[in-house]
Amino acid sequence: MAGLDQLQAILRYRRDAMQQLQQARGLGGRGPAPEGYNPHQLLFVNNQRGGLGVGRPPPDIVNRYQVLLNNPHIRRGQPAPPVRLAPFLNLIKMEEDVLSYSGEAGDQTGLYIASHPIEHYENYFEIQILDVGDLGQIVIGLVPEKYPLNVQPGIEPNSVGYMTENGKIYLNHGRGMRDATQQGPACEMGDKIGVGIRAIDEHARPERRGRQVFFTKNGQEVKALDLSPRFGPLYPAVGMQSEGEEVSLRLDAVWNPDDVTQMLVDCGEEDWLRLEDIRLNGNMLEYTGRGHSIHDVGLAQAKHPLNTTNHYFEFEIMDQGEKGFVAIGLARRNYPARRHPGWNHGSIAYHADDGKLFHGSGMGMHFGPKCSRGDIMGCGIYFPLDYDDEAENPDEDGDGEIGGPDEEILDDPINNLLWDSDDEDHPLMWPPMPRHHRREKGKKVKVFFKRNGKLIGLRVVNVPKGGFFPTIGMTSCNEKVRVDLHPLSG
Numbered sequence: 004m005a006g007l008d009q010l011q012a013i014l015r016y017r018r019d020a021m022q023q024l025q026q027a028r029g030l031g032g033r034g035p036a037p038e039g040y041n042p043h044q045l046l047f048v049n050n051q052r053g054g055l056g057v058g059r060p061p062p063d064i065v066n067r068y069q070v071l072l073n074n075p076h077i078r079r080g081q082p083a084p085p086v087r088l089a090p091f092l093n094l095i096k097m098e099e100d101v102l103s104y105s106g107e108a109g110d111q112t113g114l115y116i117a118s119h120p121i122e123h124y125e126n127y128f129e130i131q132i133l134d135v136g137d138l139g140q141i142v143i144g145l146v147p148e149k150y151p152l153n154v155q156p157g158i159e160p161n162s163v164g165y166m167t168e169n170g171k172i173y174l175n176h177g178r179g180m181r182d183a184t185q186q187g188p189a190c191e192m193g194d195k196i197g198v199g200i201r202a203i204d205e206h207a208r209p210e211r212r213g214r215q216v217f218f219t220k221n222g223q224e225v226k227a228l229d230l231s232p233r234f235g236p237l238y239p240a241v242g243m244q245s246e247g248e249e250v251s252l253r254l255d256a257v258w259n260p261d262d263v264t265q266m267l268v269d270c271g272e273e274d275w276l277r278l279e280d281i282r283l284n285g286n287m288l289e290y291t292g293r294g295h296s297i298h299d300v301g302l303a304q305a306k307h308p309l310n311t312t313n314h315y316f317e318f319e320i321m322d323q324g325e326k327g328f329v330a331i332g333l334a335r336r337n338y339p340a341r342r343h344p345g346w347n348h349g350s351i352a353y354h355a356d357d358g359k360l361f362h363g364s365g366m367g368m369h370f371g372p373k374c375s376r377g378d379i380m381g382c383g384i385y386f387p388l389d390y391d392d393e394a395e396n397p398d399e400d401g402d403g404e405i406g407g408p409d410e411e412i413l414d415d416p417i418n419n420l421l422w423d424s425d426d427e428d429h430p431l432m433w434p435p436m437p438r439h440h441r442r443e444k445g446k447k448v449k450v451f452f453k454r455n456g457k458l459i460g461l462r463v464v465n466v467p468k469g470g471f472f473p474t475i476g477m478t479s480c481n482e483k484v485r486v487d488l489h490p491l492s493g
Contacts, residue, residue: 358372
């Protein structure tokens with residue numbers, strides 16, 4: 004049924020219910036309203052009580068009524084968009100608020116379309132790029148309800164899309180009117196990109212009001228475009244096209260153009276390459292994320308990799324927060340956002356909450372003691388004597404993976420005795436070499452971890468292209484550490 008017919012049916016039902024109620028209670032006209040009556044609520048028949056009642060109707064009736072009344076297209080006499088209970092997904096996997104491309108190499112475009120028009124989400128939503136994947140073909144935009152699920156937003160009529168890789172904006176007004184001349188800033192891993200709708204000519208009659216779509220990057224508006232009156236209800240959409248592409252989706256995001264504090268940091272900013280859901284205050288790092296799930300990891304990554312001159316860093320746990328999900332480690336430069344160091348390839352880390360070591364996998368292994376408030380956790384690299392920071396050029400795919408399954412962490416009692424000695428270069432300090440052949444990836448180094456100045460263990464890894472960057476992860480509220488990127492000892 005068309006939206007206008009639905010609205011008229013509800014209004015007729017309200018009028019009839021009022022008349023029946025007045026007759027049943029003998030009001031006969033504009034008498035006193037029954038107790039609890041709210042003129043902004045619908046009247047409904049309470050069959051369970053065997054009579055008429057006044058009050059708030061069931062939620063499904065309220066939601067449908069409000070959606071109809073608030074939809075400008077219904078006020079203009081246009082059909083209401085059908086109400087879906089779930090989003091549309093094609094070659095996109097959704098886990099909680101994380102969207103990832105689920106197709107294989109050479110597959111077509113994957114698309115996510117939300118279950119409601121953008122008006123349902125306060126006229127704004129945003130994504131954060133967790134991983135750019137193989138091609139970086141992530142597009143955020145708005146599309147009509149019946150939109151092909153194998154086409155990026157902005158290509159088909161009455162849609163708009165923002166290509167995050169290069170900032171290009173695709174706007175299709177329909178009837179052959181396409182615009183691909185607009186440009187915004189390119190986006191990288193960790194960036195937050197938002198799309199919103201706002202009314203223009205607010206004082207004009209509803210049927211003459213125009214709309215404007217705007218885009219934001221990390222909380223700052225970067226582009227705004229007028230929409231053709233032919234645009235109907237628009238739904239939030241995210242397109243992907245290559246393996247590894249992944250974003251977190253925030254349909255409940257709120258954009259405040261006056262809030263410029265989202266990307267501000269204190270002194271010491273020059274030492275850091277990335278600060279995601281982490282606030283810097285001097286040498287203190289504080290977690291500022293939601294802390295609801297494993298997808299809410301905050302990440303801090305130093306601007307420069309460890310080298311033969313500066314081979315060690317450490318932090319003191321000032322507050323372990325609600326769960327103590329703090330990690331110290333090393334990661335490649337383009338390490339994915341929302342991932343603890345150690346969980347993905349090209350990284351290795353010691354986690355405080357369980358004392359486990361994670362190396363390129365979400366499966367940790369026993370390594371050392373747990374750490375809590377007051378403990379100092381350190382991480383460093385023992386470089387070979389022939390290591391040359393400038394000359395070393397690891398292969399392009401260097402992911403920090405080690406040789407094979409026979410390489411073990413040196414955490415047995417015998418080796419712990421060796422670690423307590425001063426002979427750090429003793430041959431027994433090295434784990435056994437892999438027996439199985441595997442492609443070499445970069446120069447091998449020994450990554451070690453300390454707790455309160457005592458060596459806990461080490462592992463042999465390959466340096467990824469560009470080097471290993473000091474990386475800190477946090478996940479639960481109130482976590483706070485004091486960092487020293489250049490300690491005197493280590």
